[in-house]
Every structure is written in structure tokens, then in C-alpha cells.
Amino acid sequence: xxxxxxxxxxxxxxxxxxxxxxxxxxxxxxxxxxxxxxxxxxxxxxxxxxxxxxxxxxxxxxxxxxxxxxxxxxxxxxxxxxxxxxxxxxxxxxxxxxxxxxxxxxxxxxxxxxxxxxxxxxxxxxxxxxxxxxxxxxxxxxxxxxxxxxxxxxxxxxxxxxxxxxxxxxxxxxxxxxxxxxxxxxxxxxxxxxxxxxxxxxxxxxxxxxxxxxxxxxxxxxxxxxxxxxxxxxxxxxxxxxxxxxxxxxxxxxxxxxxxxxxxxxxxxxxxxxxxxxxxxxxxxxxxxxxxxxxxxxxxxxxxxxxxxxxxxxxxxxxxxxxxxxxxxxxxxxxxxxxxxxxxxxxxxxxxxxxxxxxxxxxxxxxxxxxxxxxxxxxxxxxxxxxxxxxxxxxxxxxxxxxxxxxxxxxxxxxxxxxxxxxxxxxxxxxxxxxxxxxxxxxxxxxxxxxxxxxxxxxxxxxxxxxxxxxxxxxxxxxxxxxxxxxxxxxxxxxxxxxxxxxxxxxxxxxxxxxxxxxxxxxxxxxxxxxxxxxxxxxxxxxxxxxxxxxxxxxxxxxxxxxxxx
Numbered sequence: 001x002x003x004x005x006x007x008x009x010x011x012x013x014x015x016x017x018x019x020x021x022x023x024x025x026x027x028x029x030x031x032x033x034x035x036x037x038x039x040x041x042x043x044x045x046x047x048x049x050x051x052x053x054x055x056x057x058x059x060x061x062x063x064x065x066x067x068x069x070x071x072x073x074x075x076x077x078x079x080x081x082x083x084x085x086x087x088x089x090x091x092x093x094x095x096x097x098x099x100x101x102x103x104x105x106x107x108x109x110x111x112x113x114x115x116x117x118x119x120x121x122x123x124x125x126x127x128x129x130x131x132x133x134x135x136x137x138x139x140x141x142x143x144x145x146x147x148x149x150x151x152x153x154x155x156x157x158x159x160x161x162x163x164x165x166x167x168x169x170x171x172x173x174x175x176x177x178x179x180x181x182x183x184x185x186x187x188x189x190x191x192x193x194x195x196x197x198x199x200x201x202x203x204x205x206x207x208x209x210x211x212x213x214x215x216x217x218x219x220x221x222x223x224x225x226x227x228x229x230x231x232x233x234x235x236x237x238x239x240x241x242x243x244x245x246x247x248x249x250x251x252x253x254x255x256x257x258x259x260x261x262x263x264x265x266x267x268x269x270x271x272x273x274x275x276x277x278x279x280x281x282x283x284x285x286x287x288x289x290x291x292x293x294x295x296x297x298x299x300x301x302x303x304x305x306x307x308x309x310x311x312x313x314x315x316x317x318x319x320x321x322x323x324x325x326x327x328x329x330x331x332x333x334x335x336x337x338x339x340x341x342x343x344x345x346x347x348x349x350x351x352x353x354x355x356x357x358x359x360x361x362x363x364x365x366x367x368x369x370x371x372x373x374x375x376x377x378x379x380x381x382x383x384x385x386x387x388x389x390x391x392x393x394x395x396x397x398x399x400x401x402x403x404x405x406x407x408x409x410x411x412x413x414x415x416x417x418x419x420x421x422x423x424x425x426x427x428x429x430x431x432x433x434x435x436x437x438x439x440x441x442x443x444x445x446x447x448x449x450x451x452x453x454x455x456x457x458x459x460x461x462x463x464x465x466x467x468x469x470x471x472x473x474x475x476x477x478x479x480x481x482x483x484x485x486x487x488x489x490x491x492x493x494x495x496x497x498x499x500x501x502x503x504x505x506x507x508x509x510x511x512x513x514x515x516x517x518x519x520x521x522x523x524x525x526x527x528x529x530x531x532x533x534x535x536x537x538x539x540x541x542x543x544x545x546x547x548x549x550x551x552x553x554x555x556x557x558x559x560x561x562x563x564x565x566x
Contacts, residue, residue, distance in 0.1 A: 032200050033200065034199075034200045034202060035195070035200070035201060036202055037115065037201075037202070037204075040114055041114050041118075044110060044114040044192065045107060045111060047193075048106075048110045051106055051107060054103045057099050058099045058100065058103060061099050062096060064092050064095065065089070065093060067092075068091075083246055086245040086477075087238070087242055087245060090238060090241050090529075091238060094237070098230070101227055101230050104434075105225065105431075108431045108435060109431055114190050116427070117183070117190055119203060119423065120183050120187075120420075121180070121183040121184055121187050121195075121201050122202065122203050123183075123416070123417065125180055125183075126413075126416065128173070131173045134172070135173045138165050138169040139169070142163060142166045145158050145159050184196065205419060205443070205444055206441045206442060210363055210364055210455065211452075212457045212459075215356075217436060218356050218429065218432075218433040218436050219353055219356050221434050221436040222352050222355075222434060223349065224434065225435075226348075228352070236338070236341040236342055236345045238341075239337045240341075242334045243331070243335055244553055246330055248477060250285075273335050273336075275335075286328070355432060356432055357459055359428060360429060362429075363422075363425040363426055364455035366422040367422055367446075367455075369421070370421070370422040371450045373411070373414045373418040374448075374450065377408075377412060377415050380404075380408040381408060384404050384405055387404040419445075468492060468558075469492060469555040470490055470492045470536065470555075470556040471489045471491050471546075471555075471556045472489045472554070472556060473487070473556055474488075475529075483520055484520070484521065486518060487519070488515065493543055495538045495543060496537065497515060497538050498536075498537040498539070499513060499515055499534055499537065500512040500535045501533075501534060502534075504533055512540075529548045530548070533545055533559055534556060546558060
């Protein structure tokens with residue numbers, strides 16, 4: 001009898017281990033439809049309310065730009081009105097470009113969220129499948145123990161243990177099914193799909209090399225695409241444009257003789273403005289304007305009588321200091337805003353660099369954890385192969401083989417979990433860097449022998465050659481505020497005889513002009529300076545191509561090569 005019970009216990013142990021061994025991550029056994037990740041991403045992007053709202057905002061910004069372009073320049077009156085009118089188009093252009101950039105980055109963010117939810121749903125599906133398999137095997141074990149108990153081959157305690165195992169397996173299936181359903185609801189809410197039905201999911205593994213060279217590419221890409229940094233740069237450009245516009249208004253209203261008193265930018269070595277020195281000249285300019293409307297005009301009258309008339313009697317509503325209304329110190333305030341914008345841009349750039357570096361290190365940590373699980377899985381696989389060979393020759397029992405197989409299965413499950421964590425960090429780094437990681441994905445797992453960059457090297461990129469300006473440009477408004485004149489000083493490009501304005505899609509704006517002359521065109525042409533380029537020529541030979549940095553006036557920068565920026 002003792003031998004019989006020993007055999008029964010061996011059988012039960014074998015069945016129990018077999019139950020655990022059956023918990024492989026397999027495709028969901030139900031007949032529900034398969035929703036692959038790409039479909040979920042595409043549908044979710046299409047149905048995203050955030051992206052739909054941004055699309056509507058983009059249409060609105062386009063209309064606002066058209067409206068700003070059609071605003072007729074008002075006749076010179078108050079300084080506030082002049083500044084407001086002159087900054088309408090640049091502000092509308094900036095708002096439009098910001099929205100376009102925001103749509104690109106929001107799209108990456110939406111897809112990142114959907115990808116995370118999809119992977120969670122897949123993990124929940126695998127856990128549910130494993131629980132169902134374990135439930136089926138546990139039920140078979142319980143039924144076998146019940147049958148054997150009827151013939152006296154199993155004790156009541158063994159039946160009780162089998163019943164408890166069955167109750168536990170039923171509970172685990174219920175919990176796994178609830179978790180699976182919850183993950184489907186989360187994914188459905190994000191994609192706009194009804195996923196309460198028995199949907200199936202699938203993940204194709206991929207990886208990306210994360211060496212130090214990639215880090216520097218990520219940093220460069222992030223500086224080009226980060227939304228916060230882009231907004232800071234646009235704010236700085238608008239602040240510079242307002243300073244330039246205000247100074248041009250002074251010149252137009254009071255003449256160059258008065259405006260030149262504050263033409264210089266009193267900069268310190270750190271690039272900020274020396275405001276005490278600036279304010280001395282600014283107050284002198286205001287005093288100069290005031291003095292022009294003091295004393296008397298002398299008008300000849302009949303009988304050779306000269307009548308002295310106080311100048312203030314002839315002063316219009318917006319002449320003299322009345323022109324400034326309640327923004328007497330608009331220019332110095334604008335210059336202070338420019339200094340703040342420059343500091344904000346520098347600080348934002350630093351934060352972007354730190355964010356990328358931190359995200360890179362986080363990705364390297366999950367990469368290392370993923371590699372360790374792969375190595376442990378490989379060891380378990382070799383141990384399983386060795387055990388399968390030994391059992392054929394009776395060197396180990398079936399029970400011992402099942403334990404080895406169970407260990408291998410657990411390693412596989414750990415690999416799957418660590419892969420999801422690794423992929424999530426790659427996706428986050430991809431979103432932070434404007435999609436730079438997705439261009440480097442490779443299919444499958446990280447291949448053995450798993451030799452990857454440690455990520456511990458110096459994080460300072462090699463010194464890049466500074467972009468040297470090709471010269472300067474200036475846009476000056478003409479009479480009646482309907483047209484403007486554009487000129488260039490390409491002092492860094494020898495041999496330039498002519499220049500030509502073109503749009504970024506290659507359309508010419510008039511013929512080439514001698515470099516010492518000005519191109520005169522309607523203000524509408526210069527509404528969006530970011531869409532214009534300058535071709536520098538020697539006769540008819542192209543020497544260089546430049547983009548415009550700044551608003552109203554600024555630098556000629558070498559044009560970016562195709563594909564160099566997003």
C-alpha cells in the first residue's frame with residue numbers, strides 16, 4: 001500500500017508541475033479578432049480629441065494670419081497703435097508655426113500613450129491565457145484525484161488539497177480576466193474603439209542601439225524639435241522683432257537724427273543691456289522730442305506784422321510726447337523683455353539637454369535589465385536542453401525535468417516583462433527627441449553576445465563648429481506702410497554681386513538685384529520671413545543660400561540641407 005501511495009504522490013506531483021509548466025505566454029485561445037499595434041496607433045491617432053482640437057486650432061491660426069495680412073497699416077497716431085499693427089503679422093505667423101509644431105509632438109505623445117496601453121493589454125492577455133491553462137490542468141488533476149479516491153488510491157487529504165488548488169485556480173482566472181478586461185477598456189478609451197469583445201493582441205519585439213554617438217544625435221534632434229524650446233526661441237524672436245519695430249517707428253515719426261540717439265544697443269560682456277547707459281540716452285531723446293514743441297511759431301500777417309503763436313497750440317493729438325500716450329518707456333521695456341526671453345531660451349535649452357540625458361540613462365538602465373533577463377533565459381534554455389537529454393537515459397526523473405522546464409518558463413515571462421519596460425523607455429526617449437529613436441529600430445531581441453555601450457562615457461558632445469553667419473539683412477517699411485524695402489550685407493561671402501529673394505519651395509520673388517540696392521515689395525510678401533530664403537550670386541552663379549534669422553533685421557544663416565531639420 002505504501003508503494004501505491006508513493007506512486008500516487010508522484011503522479012500528483014508530476015501533474016502539479018506540469019500545470020505550472022503549461023503557463024507559457026501563448027496567443028489568446030479565443031476566436032476574437034486580432035488588433036495589431038500599428039492599427040491601434042493609427043486609429044487612436046485619428047480619433048484623438050487632442051489632435052482634433054489642435055487641427056481646429058491650426059485652421060483658426062491660418063485664418064488669423066490671413067486676417068493680419070489684410071489689415072491696412074493705420075496712419076501714424078499713437079505708439080501703442082503703431083506697435084500693435086506692426087506686430088500683428090509676426091505674432092500670427094509665430095502662433096501658426098507653434099501650432100504646427102505642437103501637432104507634430106502631440107502626435108508622438110498620443111502614439112506613446114497608446115503603445116504603453118497596448119503592451120499592458122498584451123501582458124494582461126498572456127496572464128489570462130496562462131491562468132486559463134492552469135485552471136484546465138488543475139481541474140484535470142482534481143478529477144483524477146477524486147476518481148482515485150473512490151478506489152482507495154488517494155486520501156481525503158489529497159482530495160481536499162486538490163479542491164483548494166481548484167478554488168485558487170478559479171480565483172486567479174477571474175482576477176486575470178478582470179485585469180484583461182480593464183486593460184482593454186483603457187486601450188479602447190484611448191483609441192475610441194469598443195474593445196469589450198474578446199480581442200487579441202500581439203507584440204513584435206524590436207530594439208535600438210544606444211551608444212554615445214546616438215546620444216549626441218538625440219541631443220541635436222531634441223534641440224530642433226522640443227516644443228518648449230521652440231516656444232522660447234519664438235518668444236525671443238518676437239521680442240527682438242518688437243524692439244526693432246519700435247525703433248523703426250521712432251525713426252519714421254521723429255527722423256533718424258532723433259532715433260539714432262538710442263540706436264546703439266548698450267550691451268555688457270554677457271550680452272545683456274546696460275540699462276543705466278541706455279536710459280540716459282533715451283531720456284535725452286524724449287527731451288529732444290519735447291523741446292521741438294516748445295516756444296513759438298512766428299507767422300507773418302497782413303501789414304507786415306509777425307504773430308508769435310505758441311507751438312503747443314498747433315500740436316496734434318499724437319504729436320510730440322503725446323505720441324507715446326501711456327507707453328512712454330515702451331522701448332526700454334521691450335528691451336528688458338528681450339533680455340528675459342534670451343535668458344528663458346538659454347534656460348529651456350539647458351533643461352531640454354538634461355531631460356534627454358536623463359531619459360537616455362533611464363533607457364540604458366532598462367536595457368541592462370533586459371539584457372540580464374535574456375542571459376538568464378539563455379542559461380535556463382541550455383539547462384532545459386540538458387535535462388531533456390538526461391531524462392532519456394534515466395539520469396533524472398520526469399518530475400525533475402518538469403521543475404527545470406518550469407524555471408525556463410518563468411525566465412521567458414520575465415523576459416517579456418522586461419522587454420515591455422525597455423520598449424516603454426525607448427518610446428519615451430523617441431518622443432522627447434522628436435522621433436529620432438524610431439529611425440534606428442531593428443527587429444527582434446538584442447542579439448547575443450549582448451555587447452552594448454555601457455552608457456557610462458562622457459556625456460559632452462564633441463565641440464561642433466559654430467554656424468558662421470553669411471552677413472546681415474534688414475527690412476525697412478516705406479511710406480504709407482504698404483510696402484517695405486529689403487536689403488542685405490553679405491560681408492562673409494566674397495564675390496557677391498547680386499542677391500535674389502525666393503520662397504522655401506523655390507519660387508522667385510522678383511529678379512536678382514545688385515547687392516548694394518534694395519528689393520521693394522508689398523508688405524504681404526514679407527509677412528512670414530521664415531518662409532523666405534536669400535540666394536547670393538556672382539553674376540548668375542550661385543555662391544550661397546541663406547535663411548533669415550530675426551525679425552525686422554538680423555543675420556543671414558547658411559540654409560539647412562534637405563532633411564537636416566524636421
